Each structure stands twice: as structure tokens, then as C-alpha cells.
Amino acid sequence: MVSPISVLLTLVLLCYSPACSLGCDLPPRHSSLEAFTLLNQMGRLLIPSCLEVRNDFQFPQTLVDGSRFEKTEAMVIMCEVLQQILNLFSTNDTLKAWDERLLDKFLSKLYQQLDDLETCLEKEWKVGLSPAGGKDPGMLVKNYFQGITLSMNYNLLRFQQRTSNLESQRILKRLNGSLTDCLEQRMSSTLPEEVKHPPRLQKEDAILVIYKMLLQIFVIFDRNYASTGWDESIVEKLFANIHGQIKQLKPFVDELQEKDKFTWASKTTHKLNKYYASLLLYLQDNEYSSCAWVIIKTKISRNIYFLNKLTNYLSN
Secondary structure (H helix, E strand, O other), rough: OOHHHHHHHHHHHOOHHHHHHHOOOHHHHHHHHHHHHHHHHHHHHHHHHHHHHOOOOOOOHHHOOOOHHHHHHHHHHHHHHHHHHHHHHHOHHHHHHHHHHHHHHHHHHHHHHEEEEEEHHHHHHHHHOOOOOOOOOOOOHHHHHHHHHHHHHHHHHHHHHHHHHHHHHHHHHHHHOOOHHOOOOOOOOOOOOOHHHHOOOOOOHHHHHHHHHHHHHHHHHHOOHHHHOHHHHHHHHHHHHHHHHHHHHHHHHEEEEHHOOOHHHHHHHHHHHHHHHHHHHHHOOOOOHHHHHHHHHHHHHHHHHHHHHHHHHHOO
């Protein structure tokens, strides 16, 4: 979800800095007042419930002092700001988050302003006024909004994973079988202590550990559970839920692996592999009996509790 405060401050800082004195004949409709008002109305709907995921994205101070920029550079910066805000508020997930009527008005206003500025900028370029030295004055703006976009992606991922973990817990409870009927059977294997009581993790490490655990859980429930009498449609729901989580995480894992971002997690996944191998071996040794599955189901339910704790590290 986009933070309206971040975007509002961006608009205010730019439009009250000297960068806004463009010396260009802009139409009366170009005023930012209406955009401010709409954004403020949208923000009132969500701010109190979003305080726990707030973040200071540190707007570049060099952009506030418009006297540092030539006229065309100031125009390029403002065009880039408007384009980036439009990009943020036009994603599918953003469209679900806001009042549709207010969002449509806000986007329409931004499109008008962007169109006006681009028309003005084209006139400047026609008379030979272009940014000095071939610089890209919009790069600071792009980097700033890239931070906001990345934060949105991680916060959305955190929400999705938590929701899916709760759903998996509900599904597991629907699978019949009680520990009281299987007291004679025990299993000593436990999750690695690093997962149950992790140090202060980087979100990159948390993502890889969550991903590996979900993959292993998916593999376990793909084994023969005929002795349990479980409703196949319920197990299929569990499969679909876990598979959805894996799909959500895969793009993050792929990107982070390319950058070799994992440190703590790489060592921990080896212990996780041994742990889940012991669960599979337990099922095999007990010939996939109903009690063996009850023990494993209880273990996996506990796993999901720790998975949910790991999602806390996906925030900024």
C-alpha cells in the first residue's frame, strides 16, 4: 500500500520550492491544491491502521532547493515526480486499497498536470533549452520512488504470507486425527534453534528460510496419506495455499540470489533440510500410518507458527 504521507510531502516540498517557479504559461487547472486535498482525504481512511509499517524514505534535500537547477531541469524533475506517483497509484494492489472515486479523481488531476508540464517542456526543448551537461536530473527522483516501491512490495508480501499462514493453520485443524490417540508414538526431531529463536534477521535471510520451509512442507504432504482418511479436497486446499505462498516468494528469492544477498540463511537451510528429511524418514519407517501422519501434522502446524514469526522480519 502506498503511504499518502510520503507522496503528499513529495508534492508539498517540490511545489513550495523555487523549482515550481518555472516561468511557463501553465493553464489555471494546473494548481496542485486539488491534488493535495484529494490525497489528504484518501490518507484519512488508512493512516491510523498503518502506523506499524511506516518508514522514513528521506526525500533528497537537493531537490528541495530549486535554485540549484536550471529551468528545464526543474521541469524534468517535476515530470518525473508526477510520473512516479502515477506509477505507484496505478498498480493492481493499489487500486484495491483506496476509495475508487477519490483515486480516479486524484489520478486524473495528476495526468492533467503531467500533460501540462510535458507540453511546456517540449516548447523549451524546441528553442534549444535542454538540461546542462547531459545530466539526468530525474535520477534522484527515480531512486527515491524506487525505495517506496520496494517497501510496498515487502509490506504486501508480509501481509500475504501472514494471511496464508493463518489459512494453513485453519486447514490443518480440519484434517482429522488427535494426538491423544497416538500417545505411544513419539518423534524427537525439532526445528533448528536458529529458526525458533532467530537473531535479528535481515529480511533477505527471512525470505529464503520461509521459502525453503514452505517447499519442504509442500513435499511432505505430497506423500501417501491414504491411511488417515483425510478428505482429499481439504488436502488440495492446503496444497493450493502453500503453493500460492511459494509463488509469491519466488521472484524475491530469485532476485536476491542473483545479488548473493543471503548470509545467515545459507547456513540455516542446511539444518532445515536435515530436519525435514527426518520427518520424511519417520513417515517411511512408520509406513505412513495414520498416527505417523498425526504426529507430522502437529509438527507442521508448529512450523507454521514459527513461519508467521519470521514474517515480522519482512517489514522495513
